[in-house]
Amino acid sequence: MQLLGVILAGGRATRMGGGDKTLMPLGGKSLIDNVIERLSPQLPDIIINANGDPARFAEFGLPVVADHVPGYQGPLAGLHAAMRHATEMGATHIVTVAADTPFFPADLVSRLMDAQGDAKADIALAASGGNLHPVFGLWPVALEKDLAAFLMSDEKLKVSAWANRHRVAEAHFDPLPAKDGTSVDPFFNINTREDLALAEELLEKRAS
Numbered sequence: 001m002q003l004l005g006v007i008l009a010g011g012r013a014t015r016m017g018g019g020d021k022t023l024m025p026l027g028g029k030s031l032i033d034n035v036i037e038r039l040s041p042q043l044p045d046i047i048i049n050a051n052g053d054p055a056r057f058a059e060f061g062l063p064v065v066a067d068h069v070p071g072y073q074g075p076l077a078g079l080h081a082a083m084r085h086a087t088e089m090g091a092t093h094i095v096t097v098a099a100d101t102p103f104f105p106a107d108l109v110s111r112l113m114d115a116q117g118d119a120k121a122d123i124a125l126a127a128s129g130g131n132l133h134p135v136f137g138l139w140p141v142a143l144e145k146d147l148a149a150f151l152m153s154d155e156k157l158k159v160s161a162w163a164n165r166h167r168v169a170e171a172h173f174d175p176l177p178a179k180d181g182t183s184v185d186p187f188f189n190i191n192t193r194e195d196l197a198l199a200e201e202l203l204e205k206r207a208s
Contacts, residue, residue, distance in 0.1 A: 005042070010051055074159075108173075127172045
Protein backbone atom coordinates (compact mmCIF):
# COMPACT_ATOMS: atom_id res chain seq x y z
CA MET A 1 0.00 0.00 0.00
CA GLN A 2 1.51 3.31 -1.12
CA LEU A 3 -0.02 6.23 0.78
CA LEU A 4 -0.40 9.93 0.09
CA GLY A 5 -1.60 12.30 2.81
CA VAL A 6 -4.14 14.95 1.79
CA ILE A 7 -5.06 18.03 3.80
CA LEU A 8 -8.49 19.19 2.63
CA ALA A 9 -8.39 22.99 2.85
CA GLY A 10 -11.15 23.92 0.42
CA GLY A 11 -13.76 25.16 2.91
CA ARG A 12 -15.15 28.66 2.40
CA ALA A 13 -15.19 29.64 6.11
CA THR A 14 -18.63 31.24 5.78
CA ARG A 15 -19.15 31.11 9.56
CA MET A 16 -15.93 33.06 10.07
CA GLY A 17 -16.84 35.79 7.59
CA GLY A 18 -15.14 34.18 4.62
CA GLY A 19 -11.41 34.33 4.01
CA ASP A 20 -8.97 31.51 4.64
CA LYS A 21 -9.46 30.22 8.16
CA THR A 22 -6.65 27.70 7.71
CA LEU A 23 -4.14 30.58 7.92
CA MET A 24 -5.57 31.99 11.15
CA PRO A 25 -3.22 31.76 14.15
CA LEU A 26 -3.45 28.95 16.67
CA GLY A 27 -0.77 28.44 19.30
CA GLY A 28 1.69 30.77 17.62
CA LYS A 29 1.39 29.24 14.17
CA SER A 30 -1.30 28.93 11.53
CA LEU A 31 -4.13 26.44 11.87
CA ILE A 32 -2.95 24.47 8.84
CA ASP A 33 0.61 24.42 10.21
CA ASN A 34 -0.76 22.65 13.30
CA VAL A 35 -2.42 20.10 11.02
CA ILE A 36 0.75 19.58 8.98
CA GLU A 37 2.76 18.98 12.16
CA ARG A 38 0.15 16.45 13.26
CA LEU A 39 0.14 14.54 9.97
CA SER A 40 3.77 14.66 8.83
CA PRO A 41 5.08 12.15 11.42
CA GLN A 42 2.46 9.69 10.15
CA LEU A 43 3.02 10.12 6.40
CA PRO A 44 6.12 11.24 4.47
CA ASP A 45 4.22 12.48 1.41
CA ILE A 46 1.54 15.15 1.87
CA ILE A 47 -0.36 17.51 -0.42
CA ILE A 48 -2.80 20.33 0.25
CA ASN A 49 -6.10 20.41 -1.61
CA ALA A 50 -7.18 24.02 -1.98
CA ASN A 51 -8.62 26.36 -4.58
CA GLY A 52 -7.58 29.92 -5.34
CA ASP A 53 -4.03 31.25 -5.24
CA PRO A 54 -1.68 28.42 -4.17
CA ALA A 55 1.01 30.96 -3.24
CA ARG A 56 -0.65 31.51 0.14
CA PHE A 57 0.56 28.06 1.16
CA ALA A 58 4.08 28.44 -0.30
CA GLU A 59 5.78 28.65 3.10
CA PHE A 60 4.80 25.06 3.88
CA GLY A 61 6.66 23.60 0.90
CA LEU A 62 3.88 21.17 -0.02
CA PRO A 63 2.22 20.64 -3.42
CA VAL A 64 -1.14 22.40 -3.70
CA VAL A 65 -3.74 20.61 -5.82
CA ALA A 66 -6.94 22.36 -6.89
CA ASP A 67 -10.31 20.75 -7.61
CA HIS A 68 -10.92 19.54 -11.16
CA VAL A 69 -14.70 19.75 -10.85
CA PRO A 70 -16.04 23.26 -11.66
CA GLY A 71 -17.77 25.21 -8.92
CA TYR A 72 -17.42 24.58 -5.20
CA GLN A 73 -18.47 20.95 -4.73
CA GLY A 74 -17.12 20.46 -1.21
CA PRO A 75 -14.80 17.77 0.17
CA LEU A 76 -15.77 15.18 -2.45
CA ALA A 77 -14.28 17.35 -5.19
CA GLY A 78 -11.10 17.64 -3.16
CA LEU A 79 -11.07 13.90 -2.65
CA HIS A 80 -11.40 13.38 -6.39
CA ALA A 81 -8.58 15.82 -7.21
CA ALA A 82 -6.35 14.14 -4.65
CA MET A 83 -7.05 10.69 -6.09
CA ARG A 84 -6.04 11.87 -9.56
CA HIS A 85 -2.85 13.41 -8.22
CA ALA A 86 -2.06 10.30 -6.17
CA THR A 87 -2.43 8.12 -9.25
CA GLU A 88 0.13 10.27 -11.07
CA MET A 89 2.49 9.85 -8.11
CA GLY A 90 2.08 6.08 -8.05
CA ALA A 91 0.18 5.97 -4.75
CA THR A 92 -2.49 3.32 -4.23
CA HIS A 93 -4.39 5.04 -1.41
CA ILE A 94 -4.88 8.48 0.06
CA VAL A 95 -5.50 9.46 3.66
CA THR A 96 -7.56 12.63 4.05
CA VAL A 97 -7.70 15.01 7.00
CA ALA A 98 -9.46 18.34 7.46
CA ALA A 99 -7.41 21.53 7.63
CA ASP A 100 -9.57 22.90 10.46
CA THR A 101 -9.15 19.96 12.87
CA PRO A 102 -5.84 20.35 14.73
CA PHE A 103 -6.22 17.64 17.39
CA PHE A 104 -6.82 14.53 15.25
CA PRO A 105 -5.12 11.38 16.59
CA ALA A 106 -1.38 10.89 16.28
CA ASP A 107 -2.08 7.28 15.25
CA LEU A 108 -4.85 8.11 12.78
CA VAL A 109 -3.16 6.60 9.73
CA SER A 110 -2.13 3.30 11.31
CA ARG A 111 -5.56 2.83 12.89
CA LEU A 112 -7.33 3.49 9.59
CA MET A 113 -5.07 0.97 7.87
CA ASP A 114 -5.77 -1.62 10.58
CA ALA A 115 -9.54 -1.08 10.35
CA GLN A 116 -9.53 -1.37 6.57
CA GLY A 117 -7.39 -4.50 6.60
CA ASP A 118 -9.24 -6.26 9.42
CA ALA A 119 -12.63 -5.73 7.76
CA LYS A 120 -11.33 -6.27 4.21
CA ALA A 121 -13.14 -3.04 3.37
CA ASP A 122 -12.65 -0.62 0.50
CA ILE A 123 -12.64 2.46 2.71
CA ALA A 124 -11.88 3.17 6.37
CA LEU A 125 -13.37 6.19 8.16
CA ALA A 126 -12.67 7.67 11.58
CA ALA A 127 -15.29 7.78 14.34
CA SER A 128 -15.47 9.14 17.89
CA GLY A 129 -18.17 9.66 20.48
CA GLY A 130 -20.70 7.81 18.35
CA ASN A 131 -20.13 10.11 15.37
CA LEU A 132 -18.58 9.28 12.02
CA HIS A 133 -16.04 11.73 10.58
CA PRO A 134 -16.04 10.96 6.84
CA VAL A 135 -13.49 13.64 5.93
CA PHE A 136 -10.94 11.58 7.88
CA GLY A 137 -10.51 8.46 5.81
CA LEU A 138 -8.38 5.98 3.93
CA TRP A 139 -9.42 5.73 0.28
CA PRO A 140 -8.20 3.57 -2.63
CA VAL A 141 -7.41 5.64 -5.71
CA ALA A 142 -8.93 2.84 -7.80
CA LEU A 143 -12.32 4.39 -6.91
CA GLU A 144 -11.50 7.66 -8.73
CA LYS A 145 -13.66 6.96 -11.78
CA ASP A 146 -16.60 5.90 -9.61
CA LEU A 147 -16.26 9.12 -7.63
CA ALA A 148 -16.04 11.18 -10.83
CA ALA A 149 -19.33 9.67 -12.03
CA PHE A 150 -20.94 10.36 -8.64
CA LEU A 151 -19.85 14.00 -8.79
CA MET A 152 -21.56 14.36 -12.17
CA SER A 153 -24.80 12.75 -10.97
CA ASP A 154 -27.80 14.31 -9.26
CA GLU A 155 -26.92 12.65 -5.96
CA LYS A 156 -26.37 14.70 -2.80
CA LEU A 157 -22.68 15.48 -2.80
CA LYS A 158 -21.94 14.27 0.71
CA VAL A 159 -18.82 12.27 1.50
CA SER A 160 -20.79 9.72 3.51
CA ALA A 161 -23.35 9.27 0.70
CA TRP A 162 -20.64 8.26 -1.75
CA ALA A 163 -18.63 6.24 0.77
CA ASN A 164 -21.67 4.17 1.68
CA ARG A 165 -21.84 2.86 -1.89
CA HIS A 166 -18.74 0.83 -0.98
CA ARG A 167 -17.53 -1.40 1.84
CA VAL A 168 -16.69 0.87 4.77
CA ALA A 169 -14.83 0.06 7.98
CA GLU A 170 -14.76 2.36 11.00
CA ALA A 171 -11.79 3.16 13.23
CA HIS A 172 -13.03 4.30 16.64
CA PHE A 173 -11.02 6.81 18.67
CA ASP A 174 -11.28 7.79 22.34
CA PRO A 175 -11.20 11.39 23.59
CA LEU A 176 -7.75 12.89 24.10
CA PRO A 177 -6.95 13.53 27.79
CA ALA A 178 -5.87 17.01 28.87
CA LYS A 179 -3.56 17.57 31.83
CA ASP A 180 -6.30 19.28 33.85
CA GLY A 181 -8.36 16.08 33.85
CA THR A 182 -10.73 17.08 31.05
CA SER A 183 -10.79 15.52 27.60
CA VAL A 184 -10.93 16.70 23.99
CA ASP A 185 -12.74 15.15 21.05
CA PRO A 186 -9.83 14.49 18.67
CA PHE A 187 -12.02 15.56 15.74
CA PHE A 188 -13.09 18.91 17.22
CA ASN A 189 -13.10 21.26 14.23
CA ILE A 190 -12.91 25.03 14.05
CA ASN A 191 -15.81 26.75 12.30
CA THR A 192 -16.20 30.00 14.24
CA ARG A 193 -14.01 32.50 16.07
CA GLU A 194 -15.41 31.07 19.29
CA ASP A 195 -14.15 27.64 18.23
CA LEU A 196 -10.73 29.15 17.57
CA ALA A 197 -10.65 30.67 21.05
CA LEU A 198 -11.66 27.32 22.53
CA ALA A 199 -8.90 25.59 20.57
CA GLU A 200 -6.37 28.01 22.12
CA GLU A 201 -7.66 27.03 25.56
CA LEU A 202 -7.42 23.35 24.69
CA LEU A 203 -3.82 23.77 23.53
CA GLU A 204 -2.95 25.43 26.83
CA LYS A 205 -4.68 22.68 28.82
CA ARG A 206 -2.84 19.95 26.94
CA ALA A 207 0.51 21.69 27.44
CA SER A 208 0.11 22.80 31.08
